Amino acid sequence: MIDIQGVSVSFGGVQALRSVAAAIDDPVVGIIGPNGAGKTTLLNVFSGFVQPEAGHVQAFGTSLLDMAPHERARWGLRRSFQTEQVVVDDLSVADNVLVMLDPLPLSRAQKERYTADALAFVGLQGKADLAPRTLNTFERRMVELAKILAGKPKLILLDEPGAGLGEPEVAELERIIKDIPRRFPAMTLLIDHDVELIVATCASTLVLDFGMLIAHGPTAEVLQDARVRAAYLGDEEIAQ
Numbered sequence: 452m453i454d455i456q457g458v459s460v461s462f463g464g465v466q467a468l469r470s471v472a473a474a475i476d477d478p479v480v481g482i483i484g485p486n487g488a489g490k491t492t493l494l495n496v497f498s499g500f501v502q503p504e505a506g507h508v509q510a511f512g513t514s515l516l517d518m519a520p521h522e523r524a525r526w527g528l529r530r531s532f533q534t535e536q537v538v539v540d541d542l543s544v545a546d547n548v549l550v551m552l553d554p555l556p557l558s559r560a561q562k563e564r565y566t567a568d569a570l571a572f573v574g575l576q577g578k579a580d581l582a583p584r585t586l587n588t589f590e591r592r593m594v595e596l597a598k599i600l601a602g603k604p605k606l607i608l609l610d611e612p613g614a615g616l617g618e619p620e621v622a623e624l625e626r627i628i629k630d631i632p633r634r635f636p637a638m639t640l641l642i643d644h645d646v647e648l649i650v651a652t653c654a655s656t657l658v659l660d661f662g663m664l665i666a667h668g669p670t671a672e673v674l675q676d677a678r679v680r681a682a683y684l685g686d687e688e689i690a691q
Contacts, residue, residue, distance in 0.1 A: 452476040458506030467492040469662040478632035479639045481653035488659040527605030545579035569601040589620045604637040628652045
């Protein structure tokens with residue numbers, strides 16, 4: 452379980468998060484809201500890139516805010532970003548994943564096994580020896596996901612992984628996200644503007660607006676909430 456207690460963050464005179472509190476315990480949880488709602492700021496609090504002025508975050512009984520970012524990574528927190536991060540073209544696909552395991556107390560054989568498992572999971576087992584520059588956008592996104600999944604992640608934070616992808620690619624991403632809880636001992640928090648992807652993958656969803664949590668619960672119920680429609684969805688039909 453993840454317990455968020457009264458998390459507040461300000462940047463100058465702008466309050467990005469306002470006493471956000473929620474207890475979440477589903478395998479995949481969505482975080483949605485309009486631009487500027489505080490979604491990425493919340494992930495940055497989890498990651499340690501932003502220190503809240505108030506509040507606490509516990510994950511599976513461990514206080515995340517008591518750890519530095521690198522300690523959270525060793526503990527098992529992994530995340531993606533809205534833009535591509537550090538896929539090194541001078542390294543092979545496999546080595547891009549393998550290097551992420553360097554800080555972990557694992558044998559070389561264990562690291563290679565975890566790397567192979569992660570690449571197979573995202574469909575890149577046949578491209579382990581290639582340079583990332585030979586891959587298309589979706590495949591490079593899958594390298595980033597493999598880097599997150601390698602080893603034993605406990606908490607996975609995905610920040611708009613479907614951005615810029617075509618419909619067939621989003622369908623494959625959906626399949627992968629759904630399978631994460633079955634293959635890895637991890638909870639996933641997913642930010643995405645693709646409501647259909649949220650509906651398809653997330654048992655529950657948090658909705659932020661102007662830094663405030665305005666709804667939290669089963670995804671289908673949350674998306675029918677009048678406050679959510681007013682703040683984010685308008686009158687558009689929600690895919691069921």
